[in-house]
Amino acid sequence: MHWGILGDGAIGGLYAMSLYHAGYPVTLVMSNEFSQGQSFRQLTYENEQTHYQAELPIEQTTDHCDILLICTKSYQVLDALQTIHLTQNCELLTLHNGMGPQQKILNRYPDHSLWAGTTTHGAKRQSNHIIHHGSGITTIGRYPKNHHTAPCPTWLDDLNNALPEVIFDENIEIALWRKLAINCVINPLTAIDQCLNGELLSPSYQPVIRELCYEISQVANACQIPLSCGEIEQLVQQVCKQTAKNHSSMAQDVYYRRPTEIKLINGYIVEMAKRYNLDVPFNRHLVKNLTTGEF
Template sequence: MNICILGAGAIGSLWACYLHKAGHNVSLWTKGDEPSITLSLDDLPAITFPANQTTHLSHADLVLIAVKAWQVETATLPIISFIKPSCTLLFTHNGMGAIQGVLPKLSKHNVLFATTTHGALKQNPHQLTHTGYGHTTIGALQQYGHDGSRSISDMLHQALGPVTWDDNIQQALWSKLAINCCINPLTAIKNCRNGELGDPATLAFIDALCLEISSVIHAEGLICKREALFEQVQQVIQATKDNYSSMHQDIYHGRATEIDYITGYLIQRAQARNLNVPLNEKLFKQIKQQEANNDH
């Protein structure tokens, strides 16, 4: 399959290396103009990918959009004119609400969404470490999914499994958002690895967060029980204890975070449902203050 990956960050680079290893023709598309990019995954030999070439983009059967949530619209809109109608677009980013401005322009395309628990870290622009093996869930939003979507899921599974298809991807996206709402802001505020959230005081705060989050998800017509969410968050903290969250890394390196599309989206939906989420609002304000401090 001809695959173009939009964004050469940690997750985009991870998929690029595994899809290349599985035998696919993989190219990259970035905000730069370099004609090729070399990546090394763990201790494997380096791979040189063609990059930023419209011929590769126009022949792509699949475009995997792996940019930050706040980059989705500005990164995707300029490439739409180059991709063929039969091309599938697969969005994979943290948070929700980032694709609303793009979807109306993608009515001719097969549009899928993926959420993953794989961990990856770019040591430098060319060296990538697969820091944690996880699971990927893929699905379509109502009218945007076409026939043949599940074959994409199968292809990804062969490259970097397990990958499972979910007919209710909204549930999976909300589940990932809920966990991110608990872990990402706290690790950024505390400047710590995920595992350091396991102390009793922090867990008590997370339990209270889970009450707010589950009430919003329930109001959205989806399933989320506070106890189950709290248990799941603790499992992720333990399973990824040595990892730094993406939001921690963004704050640490002085970059913009995805807080508007994680906690911010939860707050937005809570307001629409007339629900109060004061603890989440507190975390949101703290992260926005850290972002503002980074700008000075």
């Protein structure tokens, strides 16, 4: 398979370099504005054990690509897709946090084969260096769930050879909702208090965490997603322990004064709550605070 990568930041760079290193052809796909007229990009990859470099071609079109891995921030996805020439037979795979763009892609590109995924790998991009600081699991599935087609895509092996472990999930929406729920709790609280993920384990955070988990489970259930308040609380606890020394992506975005993904994380809960006539004051409050910067 020839892989196209849209958004060669931390996660896009990580996948581009890993696929290239595993022997698969990779093209970075971006408009001239983003490539600044360059026809290739030199990137380095490093983790605790190894480092290597590669010169990856840049094109404005998916002409050579069988599949396009979309790795921009969630709020950049639609704009980024619209600035490239997307060929008809190119499959699409999203890998961002937050919810909403998957459905928008489906509406905008109804004839393309769409897959969605979520990953627990951790990466940073500093200049042209991709630093892989935490190995994780990537879960991928057909978006939306489709009972009638062969379930597992042929290219899953490419990803598993390049950056294991990759799991196929026939019901990706539940996996996306689990990640959404985790991000809805950890990201805004750590962003506002500028604390580490592990600090949310302290007893003082538990009342607000419980309220958020309750609201998220109400909205998830209204959307036919079976997620209980207790299950979300457990997931949040587990991720806070596993990533105790991490600054969440939103905490970093606030620290570096970059836009955050709040509107597609807690904002998605608020939007869905409106649709089902539910009240989610804790989520609304976080969206308001992080959108206006008043905290």
